[in-house]
Structure formats: structure tokens, C-alpha cells
Amino acid sequence: MKIIAIGRNYINHAKELNNAIPEQPVFFMKPETALLQKNRPFYYPEFSNNIHYEVEIVVRINKIGKYIEEQFAHKYYNQIGIGIDFTARDLQEIQKKKGLPWEIAKAFDNSAPISHFVDLSNYKDIQDIHFSLDINQKNVQTGHTKDMLFSVDKIIAYVSQFVSLKIGDLIFTGTPAGVGKVKIGDRLVASIEKEELLNFEIK
Numbered sequence: 001m002k003i004i005a006i007g008r009n010y011i012n013h014a015k016e017l018n019n020a021i022p023e024q025p026v027f028f029m030k031p032e033t034a035l036l037q038k039n040r041p042f043y044y045p046e047f048s049n050n051i052h053y054e055v056e057i058v059v060r061i062n063k064i065g066k067y068i069e070e071q072f073a074h075k076y077y078n079q080i081g082i083g084i085d086f087t088a089r090d091l092q093e094i095q096k097k098k099g100l101p102w103e104i105a106k107a108f109d110n111s112a113p114i115s116h117f118v119d120l121s122n123y124k125d126i127q128d129i130h131f132s133l134d135i136n137q138k139n140v141q142t143g144h145t146k147d148m149l150f151s152v153d154k155i156i157a158y159v160s161q162f163v164s165l166k167i168g169d170l171i172f173t174g175t176p177a178g179v180g181k182v183k184i185g186d187r188l189v190a191s192i193e194k195e196e197l198l199n200f201e202i203k
Helices: 011-016 070-076 089-098 152-159
Strands: 003-007 026-030 051-053 055-061 077-084 130-135 138-144 170-172 187-192 195-201
Touching: 026 152, 055 130, 055 138, 055 152, 070 152, 077 170, 077 187, 077 195, 152 170
Parallel strands: 003 170
Antiparallel strands: 003 026, 055 077, 055 170, 130 138, 130 187, 187 195
């Protein structure tokens, strides 16, 4: 199982970090050890003092595929969840200035808290879904999948040109604007269409 994460997939988020708008999907990887499941707490790591939350719709792959055509991509997933792409922003900025990879800032242990998965049949259209993140009962991020620069099907078609997809692989599809810092004691609650799916504490 691997985690594929899409960067800069919402224009307003790219702008808030002063990043260029990509012409093709930008993706990076997180290892299986990044997963944090069952609403377990996230322990703030010692190597950073600027951990940012990024709420994202997550797609679970249910079929092996390579060189998938966009028109057939919808056949390769039938469940979605919601997750947080935790980012050590201080480390990421150092890496970006040096032109180095982001893994140190993105792939660390427990950097991918994730909810349980819900059948896609519960929703009319994967590109017509609202999702949100509250911290300490205050809304900090609200997104809508129609605002993605690259649709889920386009992401799958693009990524599968380079990386074979396997059953159980997870795709974090990008975050909307509103990212920011977390601190010890925060409680994060993430929802899809106002249904709470993820609820955990920073310790």
C-alpha cells in the first residue's frame, strides 16, 4: 500500500503559499508509516515547530491499473474518506529554497491521519462534494471538489502513467485554502457533507 498525495490542486491554496499554478498534477509520496487511523492522537514531532494541517478528500483504489485512460478511471475506486496531510512547513521551506525533495516535511510518521472510508454511492458525483475541517469547534477550511484544478479521474490517469496503482492505495487529492498551524491540545474534526468522519487530538 502506498499513499500518493497531490499538491497545488486548488488555486487559492497555491496562491496562499505563493506557488505557481501547475499545468499537470503535482504528486509526491508518503510511506505506509505515515498513516494514522482510528482517531488516534497525533503527537507533535520534536523536529518541527511549524506543523500545518491540510484537509483533503482521499480516494481508495480498488483495482490494479497502469496507463489508465481518464474515461475509465472511475472504475478504479468506489470509496472515499477524509484525511489530513500534515506538513512540517519550516522544513519544507528549507527544502524548497535548496531545491531538494519534500519528504522530510511530508512523509514523517503519522503525517497522514485518515478517516474510515465511505461508499461513493452515498454521493451523487465525486466532483460535487463539500468537505471541511474544524479546529476546537472553529471552521478553518472549507472545500468543494468542483474547485479541483485536476479532477480525480484526471489525477488517476496521470499518476498511473508513472506509477502502477494497486488495491488499497490511497490518493490524497489536494487541499483548499486556509491551511495553518496546529498546536498541542488542538482537536481536529473533519467532515464530508457535514458528516463527521475524523476526530482526533494533537498531543
